Amino acid sequence: MNTIIDISACKRRERKAQQQLFNHFAPYVFTVCRRYSSTNEDAQEAMQDCFVRIFNKLDAYNHHKGELKPWVAKISVNICLNRLRTKKSMLPASRAELKEHHFNIPLVQDTERDEKEEVLLNAIQKLSTGYRQILNLFVFERLKHKEIAEMLNISEGTSRSQLTRAKSQLKKIIEKNKITHYGL
Secondary structure, eight states, rough: OOOOOOOOHHHTHHHHEEEEEEEHHHHHHHHHHHOOSSSSHHHHHHHHHHHHHHHHHHHGOOEEEEEEEHHHHHHHHHHHHHHHHHHHOOOOOOOHHHTTTSOOOOOOHHHHHHHHHHHHHHHHHHHHHHHHHHHHIIISOOOOHHHHHHHHHOOOOHHHHHHHHHHHHHHHHHHHHHHHHOOO
């Protein structure tokens, strides 16, 4: 379903247009916020902060420079990273976000797939904050190690090694979960 959002009306602070923008982007923004928050309540607070910033900065949005979704995403990630700097916690993406970002989970809905997705989500949640942060920025935000290094004030090598360790730890957690969950 293609929703047409009247950005001009949003900039004029017309409530109906703002509600339309919110309704269109809320699930996406909430997914981003969940990845960087330790609880759904924190994610909801972050989402509220994101929309406050989005509506306050909407005058700066220029549709000639790019689509609205990446602009919303950038604001949302920046809000979450700022919150992370103070709270030092993160949470993985939702199932829909995982399907969207190269975890090779087909869109077919079945019990076995749902279980595998839940195992992956639980495993990501168990990663240390630093590993989750690097994993989110590299896998979900598709940033390069140089960009991550600049953003987090670390070296590129640290970013690379953290991602490698995150993947290794993720694999171990998943294997352990399979043994525990399935009694293997």
